[in-house]
Amino acid sequence: MNVxxxxxxxxxxxxxxxxxxxxxxxxxxxQLDCTLExxxxxxxxxxxxxxxxxxxxYENQPNKMITVIASIDHNGVLEIVVEDQGRGIEDLTRAMxxxxxxxxxxxxxGFTFMKSFTDDMQVDTAPGKGTTxxxxxxxxxxxxxxx
Amino acid sequence: MGLEFKRVRSTxxxxxxxxxxxxxxxxMRAEIDKRIDDKNIKNLVLNLEKVTFMDSSGLGLIIGRYxxxxxxxxxxxxxxxxxxxxxxxxxxxxxxLVPLYKNEQEVINI
Numbered sequence: 001m002n003v004x005x006x007x008x009x010x011x012x013x014x015x016x017x018x019x020x021x022x023x024x025x026x027x028x029x030x031q032l033d034c035t036l037e038x039x040x041x042x043x044x045x046x047x048x049x050x051x052x053x054x055x056x057x058y059e060n061q062p063n064k065m066i067t068v069i070a071s072i073d074h075n076g077v078l079e080i081v082v083e084d085q086g087r088g089i090e091d092l093t094r095a096m097x098x099x100x101x102x103x104x105x106x107x108x109x110g111f112t113f114m115k116s117f118t119d120d121m122q123v124d125t126a127p128g129k130g131t132t133x134x135x136x137x138x139x140x141x142x143x144x145x146x147x
Numbered sequence: 148m149g150l151e152f153k154r155v156r157s158t159x160x161x162x163x164x165x166x167x168x169x170x171x172x173x174x175m176r177a178e179i180d181k182r183i184d185d186k187n188i189k190n191l192v193l194n195l196e197k198v199t200f201m202d203s204s205g206l207g208l209i210i211g212r213y214x215x216x217x218x219x220x221x222x223x224x225x226x227x228x229x230x231x232x233x234x235x236x237x238x239x240x241x242x243x244l245v246p247l248y249k250n251e252q253e254v255i256n257i
Contacts, residue, residue, distance in 0.1 A: 015170035022200075040200075040231045047202040051169045109203040109239055116238070 005031065006071040013054045013064040013084070021068050022046040028070045029078055032139040041117040042078070042137070048110040049082035049133045057086025057131055076140040085130040092125060149197070150178055157189040157221075160251060164197030167205030167232075175208055183212065189221035192254055193245075196227030206239050213245050224254045 007028050011017045022043040029042050050066060058064040069081040089095045096111045115121045118135040125131040148165035159182055165171060183191055191212060198205075209225070216223045226248045228236060236242045248254050 015168070015173065018168050018170060019166055037231070043200060044202055044235070047168055047200075051202065051204055054169070109206065113203060113238075 002073045002075070004072045004074050006069070008067065008069045010065050010067040012062060013058045013066050014062045015051075015054060017066070018047055018050050018054070021050045021066075025068065025070050025080055029072075032072060032076060032078060034139050038139070042080075045114045045117050045135055046080060046082070048113050049080070049135070052110050052133070053082060053084035053086065053131070056089070057084035059087065075138070077136055077138045080135045080137075081132060082135075083130065083132045088127045088129050088131055089123070089125040090127050092123060096123075148174065150175060152182060154188070155255070157187060158192060159183055159188045159190070160192045160194060162194040162197070166200035167195075167198050167208065168200065168202050169204035172204040172208040176211065179212060180215065183215055183219075189216075189219060191216045191221065191223045192251060193223070193225050194227050194251060195225060195229070195232055196250075198229065198232055201232045201235050203239075206235065206241055209236075209241055209245060224248055226250050226254055 005028070007024070009024060011020065025046045026039050026043045030039060034042075046068070050068070053066045054060060064084065064086065067081075067083040071079050073079070096115075097108070111121070114133065114135060118137045120136040122134040123131065124134070148171045149163070151162040153160040153162070161179055163175065167175075182188060193209065193212070213223050223245050224247075225236065225245050227250055228247055233247065236247065
């Protein structure tokens with residue numbers, strides 16, 4: 001495995017843990033010599049992914065588990081994986097449309113933000129089988145520039 | 148999270164501090180709505196000077212209040228957004244519905 005550093009943590013599906021999750025991943029990512037703007041964007045995508053698990057995956061049930069894995073490889077690529085064992089997404093294409101939300105009080109921008117502020121997003125989901133979102137972002141340029 | 152309310156004639160000024168995510172948005176919603184439902188309140192100014200983070204839950208809160216204020220034929224403004232928050236407001240297009248100003252004084256002068 002080409003992994004340079006790795007963390008994995010899990011927590012209950014309550015809104016109090018969203019800030020915890022994004023701060024942990026941001027702290028982990030800060031070893032990559034990224035800019036403050038990069039860190040803000042990492043916080044945003046983690047916040048969106050974890051909020052989705054709580055709202056959509058578990059439909060606000062509080063004592064379900066969310067797992068976050070963050071790793072950095074030798075090429076300066078940060079990978080963030082956010083997993084739930086919730087209800088899954090039936091129509092993924094529709095869920096990824098900007099401004100589509102299954103909840104009318106929400107904006108439906110979660111996947112749009114995740115896609116826009118990373119280099120690659122993969123979603124693995126099936127009804128009743130949970131959802132795994134895998135986000136990758138390269139910091140190679142930043143590291144090379146500093147070398 | 149901190150919320151501070153101030154009333155200037157028919158305008159409610161809400162000064163928010165902290166991180167506007169799902170946890171905070173849910174708490175803010177009830178606090179703001181019970182005040183803007185007052186028939187003497189027409190306009191809403193959201194002061195985001197002390198907001199250090201915002202995600203789509205925060206944006207959802209803003210859009211929801213915008214709809215409520217518009218239904219009363221009122222106007223809504225955002226003031227003092229920091230660069231990282233401003234970026235999200237522009238990216239989502241929220242700035243096209245709710246205009247952004249530097250500070251409360253600028254809005255009062257309109």
